[in-house]
């Protein structure tokens with residue numbers, strides 16, 4: 001059985017992330033979505049909320065497991081999950097420039113390969129931070145995030161406006 005690790009902050013999971021995860025399930029038998037939490041950084045959603053949202057967004061995918069990790073190297077997360085490779089989506093050259101050193105370091109320190117999947121062009125502009133900004137200022141993010149995330153963003157921002 002071949003499995004991959006899809007690591008990220010997922011604050012929150014977007015339709016861009018979901019596209020990569022869905023396509024990963026067509027290549028791998030098992031996909032672990034690792035929500036990596038750095039307790040020194042404050043995000044919009046708590047670690048628990050991010051995991052719950054990622055689980056709700058991937059509930060239709062039977063071979064996807066969502067797990068949460070704090071203060072761990074991604075290579076150690078991959079080992080703990082028994083993942084064969086790390087899988088990342090690439091939206092742009094900027095993503096490649098950001099990801100390449102991490103992929104090289106992860107191969108050096110963890111003897112694990114990183115595979116890159118090209119992101120869907122129609123979702124290439126999506127990032128968690130862009131979506132949070134649009135949602136905070138009252139913009140419509142319906143097309144950008146899975147429905148449970150849309151509901152959660154509204155709950156966060158409608159009450160704080």
Ligand code: PNS
Nearest residue numbers: 007008009010036072073074102105106
């Ligand atoms: O969604 P993000 O913020 O782009 O995810 C980045 C993440 C969490 C995947 C990356 O920062 C990471 O791998 N963090 C874990 C710590 C680690 O292993 N760093 C060294 C990579 S060489």
